[in-house]
Amino acid sequence: MDRQARIVIVGAGIGGLAAALRLAYAGCAVTVIEAQATPGGKMRTLPTAAGPVDAGPTVLTLKPVFDALFADVGLRLEDHLTLHPLRTLARHYWPDGATLDLTAEADDSAARIAQVFGPGSADDFRRFTARAARLFAAFEGPMMQAAQPSQRELVRRVLRQPRLALDMAPQRTLAGLVAASFREPRLAQLFARYATYVGGSPGASPALLSLIWEAEARGVWTVDGGMHALAATLARLAEGFGAAFRYGTPVRRIVRQGGKVSGVDTGAGFVAADMVLFNGDPAALHDGLLGPAPKAAVTEVAVTPRSLSAHVASFAAVPEGVPLAHHTVFFADDADAEFTAIAKGAVPRDATLYICAQDHGAAPGALQRFEIIRNAAPLGDHPAEDFSCQILMFDRLRLFGLHLSPGPVTLTGPADFARLFPGSRGSLYGRSPQGLTAALQRPTARTAVSGLYLCGGGTHPGAGVPMATLSARHAAETMLRDLASTSTSRPADTRGGMSTGSATTGRRAFPS
Missing domain, CATH: 3.50.50.60 (FAD/NAD(P)-binding domain)
Structure with missing residues (x-):
């Protein structure tokens, strides 16, 4: 050219x-x-009295993906962004008072599970974690890293490693798999929730999505x-x-x-x-x-069926009561009832709440930035009303002992997401992962x-x-x-070309 x-x-x-x-x-x-x-x-971010608060994704996992992006263009991530690994991946609260931290060390997480739910549950966790790791290792190459995934290649992989057929549990949903994997229903509820990370309901998403736990187990980072x-x-x-x-x-x-x-x-x-x-x-x-x-x-x-949407509250507040981690989950009384309501396009009265405390570690009494996410249905023929969601969120948190004294709260719901992202019908994750x-x-x-x-x-x-x-x-x-x-030569001014791994030749220095 x-x-x-x-x-x-x-x-x-x-x-x-x-x-x-x-x-x-x-x-x-x-x-x-x-x-x-x-x-x-x-x-995206929204303004608050404490500064701009994240109003979208809050979890950074699989850091090597970003390391590779920077390396492929002759840069180092650490020269341009400051990331901090979290020791506590997430804190979990149940309505009966049980509390569990999952951490970046698998043995430590297992010990915590044993302390809260007993040694048998810790064994269940170790088996589930090993299963998720095998699935992730098997499907990372032919699926995530491949530009054109091939069902034939996936079949070949399973034929070479027959155990994967059992690990995939093709006849089970994620909810069914975790129910069979954990003797403790509260742990089953915790790990079934990973379907929502890609916009799926646990009872309609394939058991294969259990590999998402491995992505998180490999580390979670915050970004300055x-x-x-x-x-x-x-x-x-x-x-x-x-x-x-x-x-x-x-x-x-x-x-x-x-x-x-x-x-x-x-x-x-x-x-x-x-x-x-x-x-x-x-x-x-x-x-x-x-x-x-x-x-x-x-x-x-x-593009169909559509994945889940959400109600997202973004605000600044002074927290009081139960201690929060950077990522904290407050579980619903009945997960089945939550997703049954969502499947009907309704706003569930009781739902699991996820909170990101963006200023976690701030001094007591300080105004901090928060994001709360509550699963919701995408827009259907009869959109659900959003008006009650903010009240439901804060009332629910008070039942757990968490009191937030917020200033103005910006609540973004499915109709808002539909306006922000044309064609989405409010869905946040594109096509549903069901099937x-x-x-x-x-x-x-x-x-x-x-x-x-x-x-x-x-x-x-x-x-x-x-x-x-x-x-x-x-x-x-x-x-x-x-x-x-379509050309006998590369585009003019090529700065090193592209590679699947890191480009190592022909780079120009990035202007400072």
């Missing part, structure tokens, strides 16, 4: 930002167009400045490699000419492109919200529309900050391969 490849990225979520960094480093002329005023997508600092840093670094960002600019449609994507229409005019990377909910394309050209890129089975082959149904980076690519939590390998970051790698590598196949 005699010029840089022009790439437009629609959406500055974590996937779009990671892809912009990779593609700009590889020498492409990258323009990121974002409807909101700041980068981050769901990784909150999770939004990760998004802001990626945007800044991508700009340093030449990417341009246009905020407050909604994309009206993706344009195709001569059978190939040619750019995007915005309220500020047309932006030409050789390739377009869509970092939004793929359902928006399927539903025609970006015009007729990209509708063929996504099939209905790739054993759900992971194979998500759309991948390359679409049926020439020149149009996908990344983000709604695409393969799925929801969550590390998975969206991996989707960006898959998209960037796919796009660069396709550019190479």
Whole structure:
């Protein structure tokens, strides 16, 4: 090519930002167009009297994914972000007064379980943890790290390791697996909750999702400045490699000419492109919200059924009562009743509450930032009312002995998320994980529309900050391969190319 490849990225979520960094480093002329005023997508913040509070993802796991992202563009994560490993992964409270901390050391967690629930429950935990580790090791390569997951390769893996067929428990849901794995119902309730990490209900999600525990067991980190600092840093670094960002600019449609994507229409005019990377909910394309050209890129089975939504409260308050960890869970009396209500599109009266204490460790009496997340149904034909959720949250916490004296509370519910993220119907995780082959149904980076690519939590390998970051790698590598196949040379000003591992040659110094 005699010029840089022009790439437009629609959406500055974590996937779009990671892809912009990779593609700009590889020498492409990258323009990121974002409807909101700041980068981050769901990784957003809201103002409080104590400063900006995270109002989206709060848990950073699988740190090697981010180490690799920085290394692949000639940088070191620790030079640009400060991460702290948490010794207490999460604190858990039950209505009967039982309390359990799970920690970064498996033996310590087992000892704590033995103290609270007895030595037999500790043995159950060790077996469940070993199972999750085997599943994660088996499926990380052919699923998460593969740009195009293959059911055939998964079958080969199981044939080579027959025990995996038992570990997967293909005829069981996650709720069924944990009920059979733990003699203690409260532990079953705890580990069934991991389905919600990817937007699934425990009773409708495959037992395979037990491997999510292994992702958390490998470590949880906090980020100085909150999770939004990760998004802001990626945007800044991508700009340093030449990417341009246009905020407050909604994309009206993706344009195709001569059978190939040619750019995007915005309220500020047309932006030409050789390739377009869509970092939004793929359902928006399927539903025609970006015009007729990209509708063929996504099939209905790739975006339905929809995953869970949430009610999210963001605020500053002075906490009193039971001690909190950075991540604390207050369990519902009856998990089955909670998810039965959600399945009907209703707001459950009793639900598990997750709290992120962003300023954990602050002095007693200090004003601190909090985020509370309560599972909810996506928008259906008859949207559930949100008005009571804030009252339900704070009343429920008082029953546990936690008293918060909040200032103004911003409550974001399914209808709000539907407005923020077009096509999502309020769902926060894209397609639902229900069904054993759900992971194979998500759309991948390359679409049926020439020149149009996908990344983000709604695409393969799925929801969550590390998975969206991996989707960006898959998209960037796919796009660069396709550019190479149509050219006898790389784009001009290539800064070291791309690799699955860390690029080690041809890097330029990042401007300070």
